[in-house]
Amino acid sequence: MFDFIRTHQRLMQLILLVLIVPSFALFGVSSYTSFNSGDQELVEVGNSGITLQEFDQARREQLQRIQANMGAAFDPAVVDTPETRLALLDSLIERRVLIDQLQQHHFTVSDAALRRAIAAIPDFQEDGRFSAERYRAVLASMGLNSKDFEEGQRGELALQRVLGPVAATAHVPDATVTTVGQALTERRVVRQREFPLSAFEADVQVDDAQIKAWYEANQQALSVPEYATVEYLVLDEAAATQSLPAINESDLRAYYDQNKSRYVQAARSNVSHIQFAVPADASEAQRAEVRQQAQQVADQAAADTTQFAELAKTHSQDAGTSANGGQLGWITRGTWPAEIESAVFELKQGQVSGVVEVSGNYHVFLANEVQPEQGESFEQARAQVEQEVKRQLAADRYAELATRLTEQAYEDNSSLVPAAQALGLEVRKATGVAVDRLLSKDVLPETEIAAAIDNADAQLLDDPRVRRALFSEASRKEQHSSGVIEIAPGVMVVVRAETLHPAQVRPLEQAREFIREQLVAEKAREAATQAGEKVLASLREAEGKASEEGFSAPITVSRMDAQGLGSNELKAIFEARSIALPAFIGVENEQGYAIVRLEEVQEGELESFMSMSLRAQLDQAQAVAEQQAVLAAMREQAKVKMLPEAKQALEQTDEQDS
Known part of the structure; x- marks a missing residue:
């Protein structure tokens, strides 16, 4: 049953939805709200309301769905915010409004429409057609009966009819499609003249008074959120391997011998044969006669091996190979009966065997091609063998250490030292782990502890589960370590917030260089803009006589193909009036300031296939x-x-929820 749920999640959502809907659509909202009359209302909707209980239930289900989709990347601090809660509450309100409309106007769904809708559900189909047997089996596996499911589905379809006709009749006029298509495909030929910040930064002077003034006016930009200095243990393959004892040479040789086929290709021979069958009830005289015939053919073949195929076609009684000249293909040593191998592997390439008795019949073999044993000796493969043995031993060691680490983490959550000593792990330290991210080094105070963002373990420390553990209630109040957190298969961590640093504003001295860079960038931008606007004014005064000097080569841009231009430039280019060309446009961009020379406007035209797609959108x-x-x-x-x-x-927090 659980396997079915995992593989039919979309159907599960539908089933849950249609089971919920009847309580609203079929039995009435007032009955539902009166049942919950003791619950706190959050929103009034006509004569009914959305209760706290309903909202909390919907919120839990939403978070469960998001967590199922995001897996390890799920972080409630990111997805469970006042904004997302408001969006959820809005969706509940809208659904309640639709249910009210459904009841007031008596929207219904016919039996025929219900049958069509259910038959269209892929999980009820086999080979693209509705299967009544599969329909019953699917519902039975979910513990549902067809009556409840169909009534729920009927309610959901009825609900869709409230707004469904509005969407079905929405249509954009042809003229609108044409106008939008022309706007999207219109092209403009432009050149650019740049005034980059880098050309003005060298001339900018910043003094201490300006730095202090900027510091006092921009405290918010200099704020550092609450963050943790952490200590942590990492258990992974490297840690498990490090604690392994030395491996004996005899163990390496034993592993090589047991897995020799991985390092050495056994000898093999490509052979053909001629079979002489002996009846099961043949007398000794008859057997001798067959053997004599076989020997004569063997002698003929040995005298001229080029005739072997013809001899096989003429004399071989193996129906499966005689037609193709007796070809058996490659025989690898150790995979065929001993009597065949002892005869075949004594042959050199092009040699014919004598008569060989196999299971009461007689055979003559020809070695078409011979390949001796080839591959690596133990000495040649030793490094690889040792690596593989270590990996297997490390896997066993990891499982053992993981069990012990789990026990240690719960036995003593006040310190990581006992667990580290017991398991031979290193207590590592890092700082700058905030509730929602790792902080950059330049915002942290000077410390000997490495910034987490620059740490080799940055990806581990930035895992949402690690950050949640560090800022949990237990961590805040008691500085307890987390339990074992499995970051990925074969990687476990235990973390502890050694110190929680409160949110603060960076000291002036620490922020001085950052502020200087900001001021230089601001003043350089002002200078670039002033210089650009001065040139722009002169170009506009010159009108059609303006020089192209300093401008880049022309490029053709459209709203669909920006040719690398930024959004500011593109917006300015297409907002510009194109009555008199060339036209000059000034615009600030990320690099500083730019003057765009608009030289040509080319009308757009939407191709037919694009027009259809645009109309649909x-x-x-x-x-x-x-x-x-x-x-x-x-x-x-x-x-x-x-x-x-x-x-x-x-606005409630996780602590309030709990």
Whole structure:
């Protein structure tokens, strides 16, 4: 059952949804809210409301879905914010408004429409067609009956009919598609003249008074969030390997011998044969006669090996090989019966054997090609053998250490030293781990402890699970170490916040160089803009006689192909009036300031296949806009009112949740 759930998650979401809907759509919202009358309301929607219990349940389910999708990267601090909670509450409000409309206007779904919708669900199909047997099996595996599922699905389909027709009828006029298409494909030929910041930075002078003034005016930009100095243990393959004892030479040789096929290719021979079958009830005289015939053929073949194939076609009684000249292919030593191998592997290339008895029949063999044993001797393969043995021993050692580390982490969570000593691990240290990121070195005070962001273990320390453990309630109050955190298969860590540093503003002396760089950049930008605007004014005065000197080679850009230009330049280019050309446009960009010379405007034209795609996108955007407009009107009609309790629910912290 659990395997089914894992492999049919989309169907599971549908099933859960349609099981929930009837409680609203079929039995009525008022009944539901009266059932929860003792719960705290967050939002009033007409005669009903959204309760705290409903909101918390929806929030938990949302976080579970996100965690299932994100896996180890899941971080509640990032995804469970007031903004995401507000979006969730809005979605609950909108759904409640739709349910009210469904009830008021008696939206229904016919049996035929219900059957079509269920038949279209892929998980109920076999070879692209609805399967009643599979339908019953899927529902049975989920512990559902068809009546409950179908009623739930009917309610969901009815709910879709509230806004469905709005989206279905949304349509953008042809003229709009044409206008947007022309705007997207319109091309403009331009040249650029740059005034980069780097050309003005050398002339900028910054004094201490300016630095201090900037510091006092920009405290927010200099704030450092709460962060931790941490100590931690890492258990991985390297740590497990380091604690291994020396490996005996005899053990390495034994491993080589047991796995010799991995290092050495056994001798092999490409052979053909002629088989002479002896009846099971043959007398000794008859057997002697068959053997004599075989010997005669063997002698003929030995005298002229080029005739072996023809002899096999004529005399061989092996129906499977006689037609192709007796070809058996490659025989590897150690894989065939001993009597065959002893005869075949004595032959040199091109030699024919005598008569060989195998399982009561007689054979004559020809060695078409012979390859001797080849590969690495123990001495040649020793380094690889040792590495493989160490890897296997390290895997066993890792499993042992992982068990012991788990026990140690829970026995003593006040220090990592006992666990480190017991397991032979190193207590490592780093600083600058904030609740949502690793801090850059330049914002941290001078310390002998390495910044986590520059640490070889930065990826481990930046794992959301590690950061959550460091800033948990237990860590804050008792400085307890975390339990074992499995970062990846074969990598475990235990972390402890040695010190939690409160949020602070960087001291002036520490921030001095950063502030100097900011001031230099600001003043250089001002200078670049002034210089650029002065040149721009002179170019505009010159009108059509303006020189191209200092401008780059022309490029052709469109809204769909910026040719490497920044968004500021592109916006300015297409906002510029193109009555008189060339036209000159001044714009600030990341590098400083630029003057764009607009030389030519080329009308756009959308190709037919792009026009169809654009129409579909515009129709979809129009559908969403119209649905939102209708929904907004419905919300207004329902007199949706946020209660004071909603603000508290949206801003509650993880500690309050717990």
